Amino acid sequence: MSTLTASASQTLLLRYHHTRARTEAICKPLEPEDTVVQPMVDVSPPKWHMAHTSWFFETLILLPHLSGYKVFHPQYAYLFNSYYNSLGSRVLRHQRSTITRPPLRDIYAYRQHVDEHIHKLLQQTPEEELVKFLPILELGLQHEQQHQELLITDIKYILGTNPLLPTYKEQPAGTINSDATPGKFLEVPGGHYTIGYTGEGFCFDNEQGVHEVQIDDFEIMNRLVTNREFLEFMEDGGYKDFRHWLDEGFALVNQNQLEAPLYWMKQDDEWHRFTMHGLQKVNLNDPVCHISFYEADAYANWAGKRLLSEFEWEAASQVYPPQEGNFVETDLLEPSAANPAIEGVQQLFGDLWEWTYSAYHPYPGYSKALGAVGEYNGKFMINQMVLRGGSCATPESHIRTTYRNFFHPDKRWQYSGIRLASRR
Amino acid sequence: MSTLTASASQTLLLRYHHTRARTEAICKPLEPEDTVVQPMVDVSPPKWHMAHTSWFFETLILLPHLSGYKVFHPQYAYLFNSYYNSLGSRVLRHQRSTITRPPLRDIYAYRQHVDEHIHKLLQQTPEEELVKFLPILELGLQHEQQHQELLITDIKYILGTNPLLPTYKEQPAGTINSDATPGKFLEVPGGHYTIGYTGEGFCFDNEQGVHEVQIDDFEIMNRLVTNREFLEFMEDGGYKDFRHWLDEGFALVNQNQLEAPLYWMKQDDEWHRFTMHGLQKVNLNDPVCHISFYEADAYANWAGKRLLSEFEWEAASQVYPPQEGNFVETDLLEPSAANPAIEGVQQLFGDLWEWTYSAYHPYPGYSKALGAVGEYNGKFMINQMVLRGGSCATPESHIRTTYRNFFHPDKRWQYSGIRLASRR
């Protein structure tokens, strides 16, 4: 992980409490029953997320660094370890909904217990000794932010598979952009680009291994692909025509009889989609969302374009540095239409994670950390594709242009969308 | 269904409210999260049981018989229909945990709404017209009692698969019987026996079709098989020796690596079992519980005995009429040891459902009722085995000696046990 220079414990404490409070704010609109179910194996119960992030701090900071610390409950490590073999046996991933107890209030008590002890630890540790656990504390905060995004996507899936399609929260006023932004392709000059994180702040191990990559000239689309454009693909029989698809993608389409993005459904012959604000008519100018890599690639083929590699994406972000984005802080929790007033490349940050045609593999010189932290990223570097740029569910402070997100190419429940490059 | 002579609406109302209150009492110790999960497809979420039983009254009584009645919620029929094709589409059985909303309080409001309108209907209907819906109201009450038993078994499964093994409620004082009752075999003389319900009260359609059956002399064990006896089978390698087993049963044992009844686990080299009162040491005099038909049959073979047919069971109940039993009213919710002071055949009623070696098939002359009620029993008459006598989770007023319960031979989550006959 990164080598953080020690900041004042007070600043850190503020950040800690802010991050932790944010997690609880996300869960506030939920009923207790919403917090325990697991409608598919990729989704974790919200209650589990809340406990797991606390277990992370308890296990990796309080136990080794706060002298005399007693765990809140002797079995919580078994219940709330996610995938760290180094840290003992655990509830199997697909059985997380068996954890109906402890009830929600106990999880809140657990969070409070951990928070109070982190507070105490930070208060009592002399500034010069903070450095001993600062990197792992930083990792804990980043980790909690990742789970905040997962909480949002998992909650959306939980509500979206409920036959009542309940609303998570009302749509903020004035957040619908109704004008179309014409698509165009802007040049990214070829050459050598430095890939990977070179700054001073935090980054994940998978962004390290900075290296030069040679890239040819290419063109990048100025915005994300819209629902209007994707509907053209659908209406042109895109889901039925094998020529656009990777073979495994087409098999999946047929097996699951896919004919639209996740959360789309037809009502009275009109396409609607389930959103965090309930079922809505599909807004044609919004970016198309909740699609798999296979759908992104098939769309690109149909359009006579292609997806970017993750290196091209990172190069483009150096040429067209993203300034701002529709992140979780807008409280919209859905992607929003591009802004026709902007000339250059937009939506690189926020709105939707952009599928790249790059496998999630180690950068040159990558090596796993020792111990449990070494299980954080490295062991997942197979069969997954890199996504870039963050989404409307990502905390703004969490993203970087070098940030590598990754999912299996069939996954659709994340906020994922399409950025096109022009074929050479 | 039976032809009930109309009783006073007031009596009926009392029974209605008592039955409905009992359902809610069963759910009282639960956390909201306990009420929504479905750890295996056979188990339904407790919240679903509470709503489904209300939907039954709403759909089959209030809608047809209470003029001007409006359904509580237009989508509840979709959410809470169980398996009645006649009554429209519904949430698939294995997806009942997607119903996180409506929250528990809405389900209680639904119950109250239905109760108030049944109350109103009963109050306003002249005695002479009650007969129009009395049979279906009676069926609704019997139906609710069946779900009360399922609630208890499903709650036990939900708590028993939770890694914390939470207690449902404390064990009532003075309910442990520590003396052994020696097993012996008592004679049931052969001859013609009348099978099926011949009384005046309610019975299910599957008990009708009264007919004569010729039975040979046989001997019946005076009590249920105990944990002590079953442990001997286990320690003799019973689960490893194919000779005792039906082929499909032995395949199941190997596939799932079974070596003990459901809910048994070894701690510190001693067998314990999860009970409604938490994890306890196995009481050797208690009847062995939560076993499949395959286990019951394998035990019987090992012991050189056999299971009864359902006709033999019913004949035995005529020769040794059961007087009382450990039903749900004892509030023990677990089987209890036989009473050494009793001379004859005991435990025919209550404690545990007794697997018979009889397939659940129609009696001669059986015919399904028209409409939705016709789906109540008949369509399940394949691949299931009959169990007799009720259990510690059965309401006393629900059982009869002619009562036919039925489950697939691999099921273990019901309160099921073993009654032996001596081989001819």
Next chain:
Amino acid sequence: MSTLTASASQTLLLRYHHTRARTEAICKPLEPEDTVVQPMVDVSPPKWHMAHTSWFFETLILLPHLSGYKVFHPQYAYLFNSYYNSLGSRVLRHQRSTITRPPLRDIYAYRQHVDEHIHKLLQQTPEEELVKFLPILELGLQHEQQHQELLITDIKYILGTNPLLPTYKEQPAGTINSDATPGKFLEVPGGHYTIGYTGEGFCFDNEQGVHEVQIDDFEIMNRLVTNREFLEFMEDGGYKDFRHWLDEGFALVNQNQLEAPLYWMKQDDEWHRFTMHGLQKVNLNDPVCHISFYEADAYANWAGKRLLSEFEWEAASQVYPPQEGNFVETDLLEPSAANPAIEGVQQLFGDLWEWTYSAYHPYPGYSKALGAVGEYNGKFMINQMVLRGGSCATPESHIRTTYRNFFHPDKRWQYSGIRLASRR
């Protein structure tokens, strides 16, 4: 098994050689490749059947009774044991197609080796000592006849799933009966009937346990249900209407999108069926064939009738003793239409096995034999339904009115059909 009085070894030898030769005649039209595949788990490769029946004689007769006998090949017991746990480990049932070697010619050599040694054994055994292995030799012959029928059904399945739909052999001339026989219901008087085998010859253990059964008056259809009648059911939407079906049957219909019996396919808008003589137009007067118990029961419900119990079938066979039938000796290998000239009940023997609404359970007093023979029947007495009467693939000398065949209710690849009873 039965207690056979010792017959002359010469007679026995003739019967032995005739039976063995018949097995090879069945396999004669096959290509070597046909003899090794296993298109579904229920089907065994023909080569395996030929070897397995030889292994049965080798293991249960030659090894114990022919002094100095050496097995043909030390691994054949592993390859060709079917399901006898007593006789050691074996190739798993679903992996029988891995046995590409030994090649077909080795299997023929194996058969010859076994035959020569049985010959030798019979020749050298004094008449008075034959009795030591006569019962098991008899069982071996009956066993081989059972496999002859399975060979035919398995070969039909192998050819019928080959996209080329190859013909097994040409249809014998003059075997098509084109006249319809009107269906009618004939009375079987109620009373006490003796069930089970009471004769002197061979029977299986599952026919023993002779007992009295009381049966009510009922009516039996004079012939099997025809394709014409079944087509009416199909055209009336029979496969789409849940009201006719057992719940598990209807689930199967939907899951596998069933809309006709096995081997039926539409060509140029006309129903054809694959037969041992190639693809043919459906002959409307022929009995409907290759249907599951679920389809038989659904048809009966649709027709306002019901299936017989196995006891009713056996009683009917006492009232209307079957004289002859379309057995394997006609060489037709398909069911043929009823004969309009016959007044009484016909087709009880031959043509098609008739599904009964009786579970395959032990008769009173049933007990398994010791050793491997005890695994022959008893361990399959769960989840299967009894079929009666033999089929066009059954050797005539193999059947009896007390013969109990059994298959799971979803199986369709056997020659199975429908006999109706009139509802009381």
Next chain:
Amino acid sequence: MSTLTASASQTLLLRYHHTRARTEAICKPLEPEDTVVQPMVDVSPPKWHMAHTSWFFETLILLPHLSGYKVFHPQYAYLFNSYYNSLGSRVLRHQRSTITRPPLRDIYAYRQHVDEHIHKLLQQTPEEELVKFLPILELGLQHEQQHQELLITDIKYILGTNPLLPTYKEQPAGTINSDATPGKFLEVPGGHYTIGYTGEGFCFDNEQGVHEVQIDDFEIMNRLVTNREFLEFMEDGGYKDFRHWLDEGFALVNQNQLEAPLYWMKQDDEWHRFTMHGLQKVNLNDPVCHISFYEADAYANWAGKRLLSEFEWEAASQVYPPQEGNFVETDLLEPSAANPAIEGVQQLFGDLWEWTYSAYHPYPGYSKALGAVGEYNGKFMINQMVLRGGSCATPESHIRTTYRNFFHPDKRWQYSGIRLASRR
């Protein structure tokens, strides 16, 4: 595909006949039954390979280019199309063993029919017009060579899952190398390397898109990892220690209880492996073979090394150009030990395909051809890893240093092995 300059038809014809004869030579040792089974979905029946390669020539050359050509059999296109959606419907991949007919002799007749017509076509086409179908004829030959390798690996799997473990052919005399070659790491200097095919001859479309890649200094092991080395990993608990494994790989190991490479089995406490020459003791100096990418990667991690990227492999092959290798022409059909007398990097060509840590993705500028040929490679570019260098089952004339083979990371039935790089 490549743009071949037209060579004399006579030369081409010789090559055609040689290639076709080689396929038949591979199948010669088989029994007909060996040629029809499909013990796992990845394996195709040898008969199918022989027919499919003929169908390729028939469909893509004879039908479009030989005027008046009639297909050998109207249904063979349905039977023997592999995965070309453009060329119509077909037998599903996992159902290829249903094709017991046509029998083997018909397939040979089919091959002869196609060969005669290709002969005729080549004879009658003027040299200047050959160019019209030369590229596709070349592709057909390369395609047949690929199936020759698959034939060998599939035959090995078919024989290796047969409980008798039959020998394919005797081991050629003098092919065992018993001396160990010490492992060492040789330098490959960093810099810019040209990746992709730049020659004049044939290459696949996936090698095109020549581009520059910048590579850092690294070291490559002089030979493949040996059985001795892999046994050390095994004996050190390598298969039990999650720290060495990618998460999905470790899950697979546990699920399938893997503890050794494919085809390894212990006999009398000593490791043996099934080879094309029967079961043999593991030769410690031979390269470890039939391992998945997961096993290769886990071994590398355990050894403190890593796998190469496909670019590093190609760069290494420029620095240490492979001269010769143990290809199919040695007739050994198993990998052989390295030669201690060789100083530099050996075994880059032949012996075993070397797993790289590179996903099989398109090179920059890749675009699929129009029509059926466009389905040859492109649609498989997801979830697979690149292997380099050919194996003992590869025709020597088929391989190039730019050749990209690809399989899913869990596959073990190919001749796959491990080449290490030293970690930076």
